[in-house]
Amino acid sequence: MAINWFKYSAPSAFYNLAGKVIPWFAVPATILFVAGIYTGFFVAPSDAQQGEAYRIIFIHVPASILSMFLYLVMAAYAALGLIFNTRLSSMMATALAPTGALFAFVSLWTGAFWGKPMWGAWWVWDARLTSELILLFLYFGFIALHASIDDVRRADRAAALLAIVGAVNVPIIYFSVRWWNTLHQGATIKFTGTSMHIAMQQAMFMLLLAGWLYAVAVTLFRVRSIILEREKNTRWVAELVEVQQ
């Protein structure tokens, strides 16, 4: 086990590593996405109560899980950057924020399109929906705060504090359906197992995995641009083949 992980905390080494591994995430993400959609629409049966409308679950649940998961990953990177003063950690947090915000948006959007036919309302000020909306605003707040401070290292520190404090919202979203009486249904996947049809489970897990792989690929792609931007005055950037062209 002679891998020196600290080597990759240097932006120059990580820039090259990220460039190499992106296809290893992007290609399986595409394959799993197609397989998951196929299973969700052509293999999984109709729902006894909700007919075909329930098929929104295959995108709604993975997007919701990822919106929360990516927030925690973003907050963890931000905290690492704050504590150890590592530039790359802060760059990763910045790169994760837009993708996390997109997943939160997709969660809310698909939720509205599911809520309208099932509950009769696009939106209700319910504990689960409201806390997910707050999550989207936390992502926006992180992005806006970071963009509003000129000194990039100060921006990293201020945004990191916001991300860490905001992390308290994630368990609130997760447990909201248990703590409060809400219109939103209970957890679909429980630690004790699930009551779903096997093909429904497969479709959901394939799309969850596809979403995770997609998030990794697109974040690594974005962080490479952020690294270039922040390191533009260094020798190693000047010597890159893509810069020399």
Add this chain to the structure above:
Amino acid sequence: MNWADFFNMGGYAFYVWGAYGVSLSVFIIEVLMVRHKRTVTLRQVRLLNRAGE
């Protein structure tokens, strides 16, 4: 089940395709945006480099 039934989604076509269509578009737009950002960033870095030479 034929294709017309499939697209009809048991009467929920607007909701199902509205949810999937927008979600898919959002991800496609994100991919285009990160690619655009890379093109723009590389162009800036090249210009800076040439100015410094």
